[in-house]
Amino acid sequence: MIFEKSNKLANVCYDIRGPVLEHAKRLEEEGQRILKLNIGNPATFGFEAPVEMLQDMIKNLPLAQGYCDSKGLFSARKAVMQYYQQNLVEGVTVEDIYIGNGVSELIVMSLQALLNNGDEVLIPAPDYPLWTAATTLSGGRAVHYLCDEQANWFPDVNDIKSKITKNTKAILLINPNNPTGAVYSKELLLEIIEVARQHNLVIFSDEIYDKILYDDAKHTIAASLANDVVFITFGGLSKVYRSAGFRSGWLVISGNKNAAKGYIEGINMLSNMRLCANVPAQNAIQTALGGYQTIQDLVKPGGRLYEQREITWQMLNAIPGVSCVKPMGALYAFPKLDPKVYPIRNDEKLVLDFLLQEKILVVQGTAFNWIHPDHLRIVTLPRVDDLEEAIKRLEKFLKSYKQK
Ligand code: PLP
Numbered sequence: 001m002i003f004e005k006s007n008k009l010a011n012v013c014y015d016i017r018g019p020v021l022e023h024a025k026r027l028e029e030e031g032q033r034i035l036k037l038n039i040g041n042p043a044t045f046g047f048e049a050p051v052e053m054l055q056d057m058i059k060n061l062p063l064a065q066g067y068c069d070s071k072g073l074f075s076a077r078k079a080v081m082q083y084y085q086q087n088l089v090e091g092v093t094v095e096d097i098y099i100g101n102g103v104s105e106l107i108v109m110s111l112q113a114l115l116n117n118g119d120e121v122l123i124p125a126p127d128y129p130l131w132t133a134a135t136t137l138s139g140g141r142a143v144h145y146l147c148d149e150q151a152n153w154f155p156d157v158n159d160i161k162s163k164i165t166k167n168t169k170a171i172l173l174i175n176p177n178n179p180t181g182a183v184y185s186k187e188l189l190l191e192i193i194e195v196a197r198q199h200n201l202v203i204f205s206d207e208i209y210d211k212i213l214y215d216d217a218k219h220t221i222a223a224s225l226a227n228d229v230v231f232i233t234f235g236g237l238s239k240v241y242r243s244a245g246f247r248s249g250w251l252v253i254s255g256n257k258n259a260a261k262g263y264i265e266g267i268n269m270l271s272n273m274r275l276c277a278n279v280p281a282q283n284a285i286q287t288a289l290g291g292y293q294t295i296q297d298l299v300k301p302g303g304r305l306y307e308q309r310e311i312t313w314q315m316l317n318a319i320p321g322v323s324c325v326k327p328m329g330a331l332y333a334f335p336k337l338d339p340k341v342y343p344i345r346n347d348e349k350l351v352l353d354f355l356l357q358e359k360i361l362v363v364q365g366t367a368f369n370w371i372h373p374d375h376l377r378i379v380t381l382p383r384v385d386d387l388e389e390a391i392k393r394l395e396k397f398l399k400s401y402k403q404k
Helices: 019-029 051-063 074-086 102-114 130-137 157-162 186-199 257-273 285-289 295-299 304-317 347-358 384-400
Strands: 097-100 120-125 141-148 168-174 202-206 230-236 249-255 376-379
Touching (some): 051 285, 074 249, 097 102, 102 130, 102 202, 102 230, 102 249, 102 257, 120 130, 130 141, 157 186, 168 186, 230 257, 249 257, 295 304, 304 384, 347 376
Parallel strands (some): 168 202
Antiparallel strands (some): 097 249, 230 249
16 A cells, blocks of 8 residues: 555645755755755744743743643733734734744634635735645635836735636735845735725735834734724744744734634634644743834844845845845845846756755745746845855856756
């Protein structure tokens, strides 16, 4: 008897941790040093969670041995509720907050609870690919709308409109965006909300990087701009609070909750079925959201994240045939390799060749459902010295790279 993977996985892709990473692991096992610029995991680059969060988790550990309410600890949910209320999201109660094992679990839950086979979700291209994968896994169809590199990677609203069909159920915003670093203006969000209003779409807003903002970028919570549309907003501890390993995130339902009664029943059922999220990490949520936000020191000039974003962006743009829109938020750069200068047909092969030759691991743009094999995603978490080394090696590599 041979066991195959389920048919449900036939079109599910998540290539950030795909075959090239397996090669990198093999090289490491052989004793080679690989500079990994592939995953947005702050702790592995020396970023630490605020000490107060750790202290509160440790202090409360003895009390965190049992399951909690399936939606999460009351204190954590109340802190999330207050955060969104203070940031002008109307009508949020503690019942509208769900704590999950990272935003990842909540993304899967929110799609599983909504989609029937063949329902369509409008997802940005490029995207954080879990959204596309989880839509497909849920029986839905991911329909990608274009983000426009010429317009600071803002979504192309006309493209969004042209892709709405009778099967469209929801639209996703990732803001600040992974992988492009775009931070959307209030005007753009209002335009997209109007489209959702007219076509009766749920708005998913993945805002996990909401406080990782550079220069004068301002983040607007989409759900703060309307109360007559169904919003599902996502946030968590992994990035802003540098604790991806704690696996803790939240989902907030707001807006026209009356229209979403059945959907909310579905979310409740899935939330009950997984019993509850990791409890110790929930004790850090109130501490994380309250008090001084240490992330601010990292994103201002002189701060590590700011300086690393700066050097990455400058050095990439200095490579002939490479251009990179300045990331205004999040932890990534998404440079373009001009196809006239670098005629690449297979960007996964490019990334593998770069790994084998220069021992540097980045991710190909098509892993983010980008439509052409002409982009790379580089994580801006390593220290400046490592980023400089990596980008110098990229320049050297590209100079002689010819894809057959
Ligand atoms: N959403 C986006 C846009 C992300 O970039 C990531 C992780 O990289 C996640 C969600 C998953 O986050 P979590 O660690 O909370 O599962």
